[in-house]
Amino acid sequence: MSYLLKRTVTGKGKRIFFQTSGKGPALALFHASPFSSDMLLPFAQQLSSYFTVFCIDTPGYGRSDGFDAPPKDLSAYSELLPEFFDHLGIEKLSIYGSATGAQLAVRFALDYPERVNQVYLDNAAHFNSELRAQILEHYFPDLTPRLDGSHLDTVWDIASNLFLYFPWCFKTEKFALNRPQLPPAALHGIALTYLDAGEKYHYAYRVAFMHEKAEHAQALKVPTTIFRWDESIILPYIDALLDHELPDHVKPKRLQGQNEERFQGMVAHMKQQHAQDEPFIFDADLGQAYVAPSKTALDVMLPEAVENGKHLHNAWALLREHSPEASAEEIQQLLLLGYKKQTT
Secondary structure: OOOOEEEEEEEOOEEEEEEEEEOEOEEEEEOOOOOOHHHHHHHHHHHOOOOEEEEEOOOOOOOOOOOOOOOOOOHHHHOOHHHHHHHOOOOOEEEEEEOHHHHHHHHHHHHOHHHEEEEEEEOOOOOOHHHHHHHHHHOOOOOOOOOOOOHHHHHHHHHHHOOOEOOOOOOOHHHEOOOOOOOHHHHHHHHHHHHHHHHHOHHHHHHHHHHOOHHHHHOOOOOEEEEEEOOOOOHHHHHHHHOOOOOOOEEEEEEOOOHHHHHHHHHHHHHHHOOOOOOEOOOOOOOEEOOOOOOOOOOOOOOOOOOOOHHHHHHHHHHHHHOOOOOHHHHHHHHHHHHHHHHO
16 A cells, blocks of 8 residues: 555544545545444555545544434535545545445435545445334444443344344344354454444444435436445345336446455456546645544453453453453443554
């Protein structure tokens, strides 16, 4: 990857974090929930040979400021972006989004079509009203930190079933993905992502599911590609979207193979679409350099991941022993800092 800049821009009272690299037409990448822009860096590395790439932390995730109360819809996120792009000198750009990010890309293109060249949708789907209602009722359990660490069981339940069932909360044969379980280290990483997002992890996640309707893709006015990856855990719902009548400028693109082949297919397609576009030159002086908050982890060795997730409880108990006056929120931060220290 070309040199990666980490910056923040403040607009409408919220600081938005982004990572940028590359040289070419401007392209923004919107991530899935409850992750951050870090999940898109391997993809951005491939794209940066052809695009000036902006990986953006959705407000409330990663290093971007969030909302105090649950937003009522995705427009609460979309309306922050024009000023953000203005700060960066971007008048018009293309947008890629995955899952929650795909719905944010759709919403932004609907709200501000004059700012968008092309849209690329990855893991974009359509859910019928009955399933959507069930998802909204059961998919987002309360993850408020509790001093006894009982919320860790819920976090591990999500992490260990996220790629075994879709939706993860419906553990029946009907929703089984028939895939092998991920190794403990991978489940641990997913669990830490949820803990890092905190009790508001569901804010963008929820309104994205509310938005996941074919009518929004049908209303798009800009050229759009819907990637159909054969290995996606939501493939039936991607196909449900593609089964609807879509405008001629909204086209499917089939992707096969594992993740690496999938990324290569998306990069090749996107590169071809923008071969004649003018490059965007990003002024590296724009935005504020990101400085990570200064936080100190305890000098405690936390246990390695195990299949049943009990290592999180053991780590929690260890940290409580060392910091008996700490609140649940403080213990959770110490846990996150401790594991981050052990992996860097």
